[in-house]
Amino acid sequence: MGVKWLFAFFSACWLVWSLGCLGDAPRDNPLDPAINPNNASLSGQVLTLYPPRQPLVGATVTLSPGGRLARSDxxxxxxxxxxxxGTYTLTAAHPGFAPDTEQVTVNSHQVISVFLDALPVVDSLSLTTHHVARSFPPDDLYQYTLSAYISDPDGLQDIALAWYDISGEQFLDTLVFQNARNSRQGLYSVQRTAAQLPGGSLHRMVGKAFQLHVIDVAGNEITAAPLFISRIIETIPTIVSPAGLSTVNQFPVDLTWQPLALPFPFHLRIDLHRVNLGLPTLLDTFEPISPDSTRFTLTTPLTSGDYLWVLFIVDNLGNTSRSREGVFRVP
Structure with missing residues (x-):
């Protein structure tokens, strides 16, 4: 028993010693996490938000942590x-689109699609003032018009709201859709009187920024460059004849007014209305008329009835000043 026990003891010791002398098994597999822990990948595609979803070329895609950057092909x-x-933050951005950020968990090979919302674009924007002289009520009316052509690559249906504020004032107002130039661009505008402004004065708004904002259906917002009142035309053109419900018996007839001399570029415009039951309906507009003119000849005979005409000063920025009405009758 003693010999067998000694033999077993020395055999066990030899086995332990032999195993200790063996080297580690070779690790040359690149997928072995002990050799190459950075063997995961992330791929994907940057597309437009709305169907038919189109690929976006040249989008900047960043991955954090690590600050990795790629561009879409x-x-x-x-x-x-x-x-x-691990978990990464992926951000995709492209000019004209709202950036999108996603949290992505990467284990081996992860695939993701990123959808970017095209932003609205303010193609043109104007702010004009209008000074209106009236026979009734006798006080002058001051107005302004804010109008913009707004487009959206996703279509007009993606424009949720166009609104503006005025710097330094507790005032917000919305623009109203007027008409579409095409499926992606439309005209939005609003006209307000001085009485609807804070303090009831248009002159008080001179020097204050009118700031237009546009929000799309996805909730992304763009802000246009600020606009300022460029001019309020105080001079009112004065009509000479026909006026005062005078009778015009024959044509052609001259519409006449007092001469005008103003320190800025302008032209003149005439609006001719027919009056039915006290309500004027626009018949024709004559524009541009030379600023040096003091008469305009109506050559086409008018049918029997009551008419009125008004004369506008229109400056090179679109601001206007309007005369009181010249009313006449054709028997």
């Missing part, structure tokens, strides 16, 4: 390789 595709498994 002609198919909108991008790829990051050699990533350590």
């Amino acid at each position: 002609a198919t909108g595709s991008f790829q990051f390789e050699g990533l350590a498994p």
